[in-house]
Amino acid sequence: MQFHQLAGRVWLCPGDPDPAAVQAGVAVVADERGSVIIDAGQSPAHAREIRAALHAAGLPEPRWLVYTHHHWDHVWGACAWPGVEIVGQVTGQELLRAEAARPWSHRYLREQVRANPRLAPSFRARAFAVDSWDDFAVLPPTRTFTDADELPVGVLLRHVGGRHAPDSTVVLVPDSGVMLLGDSFYPPPAHLREPDDGPDLGLVRRLLDDDYDWYVASHSAPMTRAQARAEAG
Numbered sequence: 437m438q439f440h441q442l443a444g445r446v447w448l449c450p451g452d453p454d455p456a457a458v459q460a461g462v463a464v465v466a467d468e469r470g471s472v473i474i475d476a477g478q479s480p481a482h483a484r485e486i487r488a489a490l491h492a493a494g495l496p497e498p499r500w501l502v503y504t505h506h507h508w509d510h511v512w513g514a515c516a517w518p519g520v521e522i523v524g525q526v527t528g529q530e531l532l533r534a535e536a537a538r539p540w541s542h543r544y545l546r547e548q549v550r551a552n553p554r555l556a557p558s559f560r561a562r563a564f565a566v567d568s569w570d571d572f573a574v575l576p577p578t579r580t581f582t583d584a585d586e587l588p589v590g591v592l593l594r595h596v597g598g599r600h601a602p603d604s605t606v607v608l609v610p611d612s613g614v615m616l617l618g619d620s621f622y623p624p625p626a627h628l629r630e631p632d633d634g635p636d637l638g639l640v641r642r643l644l645d646d647d648y649d650w651y652v653a654s655h656s657a658p659m660t661r662a663q664a665r666a667e668a669g
């Protein structure tokens with residue numbers, strides 16, 4: 437697990453390329469005043485590995501943790517990031533309050549899969565990712581916004597919503613020419629997906645902007661503007 441510099445202040449630590457692992461990558465906007473980490477990792481153990489990689493790369497400790505949306509593989513590592521302010525869209529705060537109240541354990545995951553077999557891929561990945569529930573908590577954001585926010589270190593947040601998650605937010609780093617897309621244009625999560633659901637290419641087209649050179653989704657390699665344009669059709 438390693439950070440590499442994408443452009444300017446933006447560093448990426450990719451997730452597991454195996455889709456069955458359901459492990460999102462994370463990004464860091466490095467800043468001496470306090471870095472911004474975008475997404476938390478899929479578990480406390482994953483977050484600790486990311487934190488070690490951050491230190492190995494010599495990047496300043498994060499002061500803000502931004503959620504691109506409320507899905508577990510982006511937020512379950514939050515409880516292992518000390519001293520950060522958690523920033524997220526207000527709809528996600530409500531959803532995460534409900535997630536935080538669930539009695540997470542391996543037994544609970546098994547019961548849920550028995551009740552709804554479509555949850556199996558996601559819930560098995562969760563059981564595999566979390567070794568111990570002792571130090572585990574789902575943390576809703578404490579700083580929320582409705583449409584947009586700007587962090588003091590020049591990082592812009594823009595709510596885009598969409599069918600993947602109602603709270604999907606893109607993160608813009610104008611000085612580095614990078615737009616972080618999260619999962620915003622992906623189809624709905626597997627247990628809610630219909631056979632003809634595909635990526636929301638219209639959403640990608642609307643986001644393309646000549647001021648941004650890089651477009652980064654959470655579960656794939658970064659795209660240049662030309663690649664993103666080709667992808668969007």
Ligand SMILES: [Zn+2]
Nearest residue numbers: 505507601619
């Ligand atoms: Zn997602």
